[in-house]
Amino acid sequence: MKLHRGVYRKNFSLIIVFMALISVTLVIALVISYNLTSKYVENEFASKKIDVLDETIKPYNDFFLNKIPEITLYQGYLTFSSAANYSSSVFQAYPFVKKIDFYEIAIGSKPAQVKDGNNLDITIKSVYEYKLKKGAVVNVQRRNDIYNEDFRDMATKLNDYIANSDTSRGSTPDEIFKTFYDVKPDKISYMNILRREDVKIYRDLQQHVHPGVAYKQNMMTFLLDPYMLKVKNSHKELYQSISIKPVVYYPLDNDPGDNITTEVAFPGTFSNYKLYFKSANGYLTAESNRRFMPIGGTIILIYLFLMLIGYLIYRNLKINLRLFKLQYDFINNFTHEFKTPVSVIKIAGSNLRGGGELSERQLMHYGKILDEEADKLNDLMTKLLSFTQIENKSIDLKKEEIDINDFVKRYIDSFKMKYADFKLEAKINNVDTIFTDPVLLGSIFQNLVENAYKYSHPQKKELNVTITGTKKSIVFSFADKGIGIPKSELNNIFNKFYRIENQYNQNGSVGLGLAFCKELVNFMDGEITVNSKIDQGSEFIVTLPNDN
Numbered sequence: 001m002k003l004h005r006g007v008y009r010k011n012f013s014l015i016i017v018f019m020a021l022i023s024v025t026l027v028i029a030l031v032i033s034y035n036l037t038s039k040y041v042e043n044e045f046a047s048k049k050i051d052v053l054d055e056t057i058k059p060y061n062d063f064f065l066n067k068i069p070e071i072t073l074y075q076g077y078l079t080f081s082s083a084a085n086y087s088s089s090v091f092q093a094y095p096f097v098k099k100i101d102f103y104e105i106a107i108g109s110k111p112a113q114v115k116d117g118n119n120l121d122i123t124i125k126s127v128y129e130y131k132l133k134k135g136a137v138v139n140v141q142r143r144n145d146i147y148n149e150d151f152r153d154m155a156t157k158l159n160d161y162i163a164n165s166d167t168s169r170g171s172t173p174d175e176i177f178k179t180f181y182d183v184k185p186d187k188i189s190y191m192n193i194l195r196r197e198d199v200k201i202y203r204d205l206q207q208h209v210h211p212g213v214a215y216k217q218n219m220m221t222f223l224l225d226p227y228m229l230k231v232k233n234s235h236k237e238l239y240q241s242i243s244i245k246p247v248v249y250y251p252l253d254n255d256p257g258d259n260i261t262t263e264v265a266f267p268g269t270f271s272n273y274k275l276y277f278k279s280a281n282g283y284l285t286a287e288s289n290r291r292f293m294p295i296g297g298t299i300i301l302i303y304l305f306l307m308l309i310g311y312l313i314y315r316n317l318k319i320n321l322r323l324f325k326l327q328y329d330f331i332n333n334f335t336h337e338f339k340t341p342v343s344v345i346k347i348a349g350s351n352l353r354g355g356g357e358l359s360e361r362q363l364m365h366y367g368k369i370l371d372e373e374a375d376k377l378n379d380l381m382t383k384l385l386s387f388t389q390i391e392n393k394s395i396d397l398k399k400e401e402i403d404i405n406d407f408v409k410r411y412i413d414s415f416k417m418k419y420a421d422f423k424l425e426a427k428i429n430n431v432d433t434i435f436t437d438p439v440l441l442g443s444i445f446q447n448l449v450e451n452a453y454k455y456s457h458p459q460k461k462e463l464n465v466t467i468t469g470t471k472k473s474i475v476f477s478f479a480d481k482g483i484g485i486p487k488s489e490l491n492n493i494f495n496k497f498y499r500i501e502n503q504y505n506q507n508g509s510v511g512l513g514l515a516f517c518k519e520l521v522n523f524m525d526g527e528i529t530v531n532s533k534i535d536q537g538s539e540f541i542v543t544l545p546n547d548n
Contacts, residue, residue: 015314019307026303033295038288041238042260045284048235049264049277052242055232056275057266060224063094064188064268068222072192076216078102080128080139083220087130088137096228100130101142101221103151105191108214109205120162120206122155122217150189150221153182158191158217162202170196185272186226191219226266226273237287240279247274260284345373397437397524399547404428404467407438411445412465415453422453423462431469435547440520447513448478448540455538456482469546473526476542485532493530494518517542 067090071078078086083102090097104125110118127142161179165171171179171193182189194202201215231242247265260281265274348366352358358366408426415424434441452463466477485493493514517540521528525545532538 015310015317019310022303022306022310026299029299030296033299034288034292037292037295038285041284041288041291044235045238045260045277045279046262048238049262049275051234052232052239052277053264053266053275055234056229057270058232059094060096060229060268060270063090063097067094068188068190068220069193071190071218071220074192074218075195076105076192076218078104078218080104080126083128083218084130084137084139087139088132090222091130091132091137095230096224096226097222098131098225098228099223101150101223102128102130103219103221105151105155105217105219106214107202107205107217109209109211118159118163118206119209120159120202122158124151150182150187151219154189154191154219157182158194159206162194162199163206165199167196167199167203183269186224186269187221188224188269189219189221191217224269226270229270231275237290238279238284239277240283241277243276243278244273245276247272249274249276342373342377345370348373397440399436400438402434402436402438402441404431404434407441408465408467411442411449415449419453419461421458421461424449424465425463426465427467429466429468431467431474431546434474434544436524436544440524441544444476444517444520444542447517448542451513451540452478452480452482452538456480472546473543474546476544477539478542479537479539481537484534484536485530485538486534487532490530490532494528 070086074082080102083100087100087102090100104127106121106123106125108121108123110121129140129142131138157179161175165175176193180191180193198215204210205213227244229244231244233239233242245263251261258280259278261279262277263274264277265271348369352363352366405428408428412424412426415422449463449465453461456462460481462481464477464479466475466479468475468477494517495515518528521542521544527543529541529543530538531541
């Protein structure tokens with residue numbers, strides 16, 4: 001029977017190709033994912049600056065949208081003292097406000113001699129300057145004429161608003177912003193927003209002269225310092241440093257090969273300035289590596305999973321090949337085991353059937369041959385049947401008390417008669433009886449003793465059997481001086497149909513002896529181990545429970 005290896009070789013080649021393919025795929029996936037991660041980090045470096053800008057100017061937006069309009073609540077009745085309190089709260093909450101100018105404004109009619117078609121008169125009564133010095137608000141009253149520019153612009157817008165606004169409805173946000181706000185670089189001027197009733201009164205003053213009538217109005221100008229804005233780096237993983245620079249700033253010593261930069265301009269009154277972002281290339285590389293780690297780890301896990309699948313397929317094919325070889329060897333050896341005694345029986349039978357007369361000695365010789373060969377066939381069939389029954393748990397363990405000395409002596413004497421050149425010795429320590437199945441224990445003895453004889457050199461047919469009793473178990477040691485077992489084979493010798501290839505094992509074995517012993521010992525709730533060295537011998541140790 002020829003062993004067909006080609007089919008399995010092709011399958012192994014497919015497995016190798018599969019593993020090579022997924023290995024190449026792993027490398028490609030790692031390279032692509034790393035490049036995509038690096039590109040994503042670079043894109044975030046360019047886009048996340050808006051988040052930093054929003055966080056940085058959040059105090060300014062709160063100041064512009066909430067704090068400044070508080071002036072309107074006073075409806076023009078802010079005084080020197082209340083303006084100082086208001087300024088103090090601004091300085092404490094918004095460090096980027098470095099100075100506040102407070103205007104007390106009077107609105108009335110122009111003198112009768114002034115004839116220009118517009119009788120509304122908007123003038124400055126007094127101006128106060130507030131600053132924060134050593135944690136306290138200090139104020140200075142200033143000359144009115146030096147502040148005419150800011151005041152004149154606001155007064156002109158107010159005059160136009162009074163003349164043209166629709167008093168039948170409320171003012172829109174756009175009308176309010178254009179009239180009562182004046183946003184310039186580093187400076188915001190604000191006048192309290194007029195009510196519709198105030199607009200009607202002031203429009204009447206525009207059209208008619210009302211001598212001696214004057215109304216109060218407030219105006220504040222806030223001078224801002226953009227460098228006092230607190231930069232809030234909400235993406236420290238992207239931006240190594242962030243600074244406030246003028247819009248026209250450009251670093252002459254910047255090296256594109258070493259750093260990557262970006263910028264974004266401030267809105268509103270800070271429009272002459274920008275946030276300048278800078279990170280070293282290595283800084284972004286480190287962030288790319290950090291983000292890539294879980295992605296790479298996931299890819300590697302998938303790779304390992306696929307490799308595990310490939311390995312399991314390979315192992316399955318390898319096991320199938322081994323089983324195929326074992327089956328081949330089993331059929332080949334088993335056929336030989338049957339064929340030899342059958343041939344001998346056939347020859348003896350033919351001689352007995354022949355026409356010639358046979359002497360009594362010849363008849364006895366042929367009878368002995370038939371008996372021995374029949375015993376061989378019976379022993380082989382019994383071993384196979386017993387093996388199958390033990391594997392299927394179809395027999396019961398019939399325990400009885402056994403006298404160790406008698407049991408061992410009977411087997412020792414039997415083997416000495418069978419093998420005259422076999423030096424067989426037994427030693428019993430601390431045990432007299434054992435409670436177990438005598439048939440199964442005898443099978444273990446027979447197989448291990450025959451193995452020792454079979455796998456020993458002709459000049460070293462020796463076996464020492466030592467039986468030692470302990471409190472919970474009885475240990476049987478079978479130590480020979482045979483050919484030994486290679487270390488690489490120790491894990492396989494108890495497998496069914498497995499044979500070690502050597503000069504002593506070419507014929508006459510189907511690989512059932514040690515596998516049968518292993519099954520017997522397991523069935524008896526025991527344990528069997530082996531120690532062996534090449535050309536020095538082997539020791540099989542059987543440990544069975546002591547139920548006495």
